[in-house]
Amino acid sequence: MRFDATGKVTLDHIYTQPDPRAYFSALRGLDYQIPQLAKPYFAALIDEYREARQVDTPQVVDIGSSYGINAALLRCDVTMDDLYDRYCDADDLSRAALLASDRELVRTRTGARARFVGLDISEPALSYARQAGFLDDTVHADLERSEPTTGQQAWLADTDLVVSTGSLGYVGASTLSRVVASSNRSPWMAHFVLRMFPFDAIEERLSGLGYDTIRLDGVFRQRRFISAEEQSRVLDTLSGVGVDPTGLETDGWFYAQLHISGPRDGTAPRFLETFQRANLR
Ligand SMILES: C[S@@+](CC[C@H](N)C(=O)[O-])C[C@H]1O[C@@H](n2cnc3c(N)ncnc32)[C@H](O)[C@@H]1O
Numbered sequence: 518m519r520f521d522a523t524g525k526v527t528l529d530h531i532y533t534q535p536d537p538r539a540y541f542s543a544l545r546g547l548d549y550q551i552p553q554l555a556k557p558y559f560a561a562l563i564d565e566y567r568e569a570r571q572v573d574t575p576q577v578v579d580i581g582s583s584y585g586i587n588a589a590l591l592r593c594d595v596t597m598d599d600l601y602d603r604y605c606d607a608d609d610l611s612r613a614a615l616l617a618s619d620r621e622l623v624r625t626r627t628g629a630r631a632r633f634v635g636l637d638i639s640e641p642a643l644s645y646a647r648q649a650g651f652l653d654d655t656v657h658a659d660l661e662r663s664e665p666t667t668g669q670q671a672w673l674a675d676t677d678l679v680v681s682t683g684s685l686g687y688v689g690a691s692t693l694s695r696v697v698a699s700s701n702r703s704p705w706m707a708h709f710v711l712r713m714f715p716f717d718a719i720e721e722r723l724s725g726l727g728y729d730t731i732r733l734d735g736v737f738r739q740r741r742f743i744s745a746e747e748q749s750r751v752l753d754t755l756s757g758v759g760v761d762p763t764g765l766e767t768d769g770w771f772y773a774q775l776h777i778s779g780p781r782d783g784t785a786p787r788f789l790e791t792f793q794r795a796n797l798r
Contacts, residue, residue: 518743523686523713524750526743532639536612537584540642541604549740551682551773553597555709556590558775559680562707563591563631566677570702575631575677578656578696578704581684582635585646589619592651594628616648623650634672636660636696660692665699673699679706682773683739686714690722697726703780709737709773712766713754716776723778730778739771 519527531540559577566575579587589595603622607615635652637643643655656669665673679696681688685708697704706723710716720730742748748769755762765772 518746520747520750524747524752524754526747532583533641535641536604536615536645537586537600537642538604538607538615540584541601544740545601545605547740547743548738549683550597551709551737551739552586552590554737555587555680555682555707555775558707559587559591559678560629562678562680562705562777563629566705567630570677572677573630576634576675577631577678577680578634578636578673578676579652580636580679580681580692580696580708581688582633582637582646582652582655583639583642585633585635585642585649585651587680587682588633588635588646589622589649589651591629591631592633593622593626595622595626616645619649619651631678634676636673636692660695661688662691665695670699674701676700676704677702679704680708682709683711685710685716685719690719693719694722694726697723697728703727703782705780706776706778708776708778709739710776711739711771711773712736712760713751713758713771715758716774720776720778727780727782728778729781730776733775733777736765736772736774739773741770 521527528543531543534540563575563577566572582588586600589600590597632653633651634654634656635643635646636656636658638659640657643657646652647655654672656672658665658669673696676696679693716732723730742751748766751771752762752766755766
């Protein structure tokens with residue numbers, strides 16, 4: 518088992534398979550659940566945005582979208598348990614048959630009214646999500662390292678909302694500020710970020726772009742530690758960034774917090790307030 522500099526086990530191989538089966542098989546054993554906990558917040562944010570900005574079908578960019586998991590949950594109104602059952606019990610299907618079944622899911626289920634764009638460095642994951650119909654468009658780019666191309670800027674131009682689960686920490690201020698710069702709409706944002714990743718640098722960069730950020734009270738279980746060694750490494754990282762893990766990570770789970778950012782204009786304070794008060798779990 519390999520660990521990265523933060524102490525997390527490296528699961529890179531499951532992000533680049535031709536379909537999501539390895540991803541869901543590996544993460545089911547760890548009770549990975551942050552996309553499910555994020556779903557009502559993202560749905561509420563989309564609704565609030567539609568009303569506040571009078572945009573019928575907002576464009577949502579999911580940073581580190583992988584196989585389009587957040588989009589699938591929202592667009593098809595399914596749960597993570599549904600997806601675990603779907604992909605963990607499908608060993609005998611070809612990729613083509615799995616795709617056909619996912620396309621049928623998209624065709625027959627109705628959920629959030631939005632366009633979903635996935636941004637990721639994994640072409641196989643994006644490709645699957647686009648072919649399945651979970652994502653409407655994909656941007657295959659590493660905006661931590663380089664500016665978006667003209668074509669990528671065009672895909673991002675109509676971005677209304679920017680969301681993420683499980684990605685910030687590896688993806689940071691450079692990506693978010695490049696997405697904001699590419700959009701002509703001052704998009705609203707909601708990011709679920711592990712407590713071991715300080716959000717200060719991102720908040721500061723967004724503030725320079727005219728954004729306010731709030732962090733919701735409360736924490737969200739992301740997944741179980743894979744081993745005592747991973748837990749011990751992550752407890753060290755938390756201690757290094759001044760986060761007290763007592764009663765949370767000490768009990769065996771990674772925890773995330775929700776950061777919501779919006780432009781300092783007439784509409785943003787309303788949704789920031791709404792989320793501050795909200796108890797959607
Ligand atoms: C832990 S997975 C989270 C996937 C999904 N959001 C979820 O919650 O299930 C992290 C994702 O971030 C992607 N990623 C890593 N570095 C990235 C970067 N610089 N830009 C965009 N995506 C990146 C990975 O390919 C992977 O799909």
